[in-house]
Amino acid sequence: ALRGAAAPKAQKSSQRSQYHLNPQASYKVAILGAAGGIGQPLALLVKMSPLISALHIYDIANVKGVATDLSHCNTPSQVLGFTGTSELPNSLKGVDVVVIPAGVPRKPGMTRDDLFSINANIVKTLVEAVADNCPDAFIHIISNPVNSTLPIAAEVLKQKGVYDPKKLFGVTTLDVVRANTFVAQKKNLKLIDVDVPVVGGHAGITILPLLSKTRPQVSFNDEEVQELTLRIQNAGTEVVEAKEGAGSATLSMAYAAARFVESSLRALDGDADVYECSFVQSDLTELPFFASRVKLGRKGVEAFISSDLQGLTEYEQKALEALKPELKASIEKGIAFAQK
């Protein structure tokens, strides 16, 4: 199962039992960049969702075969393929959730910011089309550098007069997925129970796992904190290096993105118990955008889980202060690009 974060204790017992998967649910999801390394396995996982009636897959090339292939799966949603910019508007009409993994991935030796010059334009163009065709949709930005592409998307939506900060998400779910996996391995815990909030952004030191807030409560010595934090921050690079030039994380990313889609659909469907980490417009710090755990509802972000940032360890507090200048610069770079 694509399991989202558990609710904080107080809300858990009272609300979890109220939601049952709605057999009548019929949401439409579009994936832009669907023929790529992330796009294809993501489309497959999303095709398995019982909450979806239509899956629109869009790319600049190679969509037809992917759409035909997927359409033979006997799960409820209808698959429609759209190729090239002339078909982009139709791929977005009536869509509830748009996921954007379009763009180039890293090769060894590159930072995510090295992708900016290509991916910034791709995200800008795609979000303009989203603004024109499905301005009410939840928008999930996967394309890197997320610390800049999310602010670009916000700026484009503002320029189009349709920006709803509650519905625009930078996807950081993979950081949580990794943190949960690595912590469970290290501490010999049952994976399904482990939940580590990861805050900040999605690159290097801006990825800050709050290990002291791990549930169930676990204690870590200083060495473990240091080792786990670095592994979580460098996990993307670990995959880039293992793939030796053939790209970055695709399968674990598709898994994480599918979990975030499923959480969004459950929230749209009225589940009152949906919590995920995401890079969103935020008042939690002095930065305009910040990743934290948020509560999702029908209208998008319903609440910020500010308690995660209270009572941090000295290590976490220092790391939080240290990440802010880099995250701020990446955000400003994105905004400046979109305003020029």
Ligand code: NAD
């Ligand atoms: P990929 O090269 O395998 O696939 C990208 C796809 O985007 C290709 O099919 C390409 O045709 C398509 N594309 C390019 N320009 C497009 C446009 N203008 N409109 C529509 N589609 C377009 O790359 P990938 O491995 O799938 O990675 C995609 C992006 O996701 C990269 O930027 C990567 O860095 C990022 N990523 C983010 C995370 C995260 O945690 N947020 C994790 C992994 C990868």
Ligand code: LMR
């Ligand atoms: C990841 O975290 O795997 C992605 O952001 C891709 C990358 O370039 O590391």
